[in-house]
Amino acid sequence: MIRVLLADDEDLIREALVGLLDREPDIEVVATAADGRQAVERALATRPDVAVVDLQMPGLDGIGVIAELGRHLPGCAGVILTGHGRPHLLRQALSSGARGFLAKGAPGSALADVVRRVHEGKRYVDPMLAADALTAPPSPLTPREAQVLAAAGADRPVGEVARTLFLSPGTVRNYLTAATAKLGAGSRAEAHQLARENGWL
Structure with missing residues (x-):
């Protein structure tokens, strides 16, 4: 039997996934969790072969859970749902x-197949997600524009950003203006959000 921990902060999704996996003759769900910290605690208590975790959870996200399990339970293979x-x-x-x-929108049978695959030591990346990653546009920002936008955040005062980065306030404003224009954003806050969502900061 492949012993699985399943973590998702949405009760309906978690219960539906447990139901799907419980139908498989070679898979047993040994623990469930509603947040990232709970997932780590229950994994350490039950020592599953595979941990299936939602990407976005309160307390500790799926990436953080997988990283922690890698340190404390290196034999547990991690799968992220998103x-x-x-x-x-x-x-x-x-x-x-x-x-x-x-992807959460994958066919129901896909999860069991992925659990088996990672348990065998293989990798699996959803083809649609992989295609999106390969065709994603590169960042339009220069490294310095990205640095200034990251430091400025949505509303940090320009003077404070300038002191932090050892730049003049005018230079900071110029970089922020350029970054906002390149991202087609209507404001610095919108530019910061767009850049964060695309992984450019």
């Missing part, structure tokens, strides 16, 4: 040690 296939999330998931990356 509704967001952004390229930087895929890169972060794989660099955290995840062996599988599956």
